[in-house]
Amino acid sequence: MGIFEILPGNIAVYITIAHLLFGLGLFGMLFRKTLIGLLISLELLLQGVGVNLMAFGTFLGHDHIAARVITLFVLGIAAAEAALFLGIAVAVFRNYQTVAMDKLSELQG
Secondary structure (H helix, E strand, O other): OOHHHHHHHOHHHHHHHHHHHHHHHHHHHHHOOEHHHHHHHHHHHHHHHHHHHHHHHHHOOOOHHHHHHHHHHHHHHHHHHHHHHHHHHHHHHHHHOOOEHHHOHHHOO
């Protein structure tokens, strides 16, 4: 019994992958020092949520299409968030010549 025989019908595999993505994103959000690292970590968080929504909607829900549509909305929000965040990072780099979080002490309120 190979891994390809386990993947399609086992929700535990998808939930494990979703938790790994979410955990990596959370670890990155806590320990990254640059704005780009934070963006990548935030994207990992949102992708983990998307995989989780898709898995639960497909295996436990009655309407499989609704889970897929909600996951597409999460992906769209993640793309919009990435574009906005990259714009902010470019503006910060133009003004301060760095994207390191510890060097941006003037941004504190």
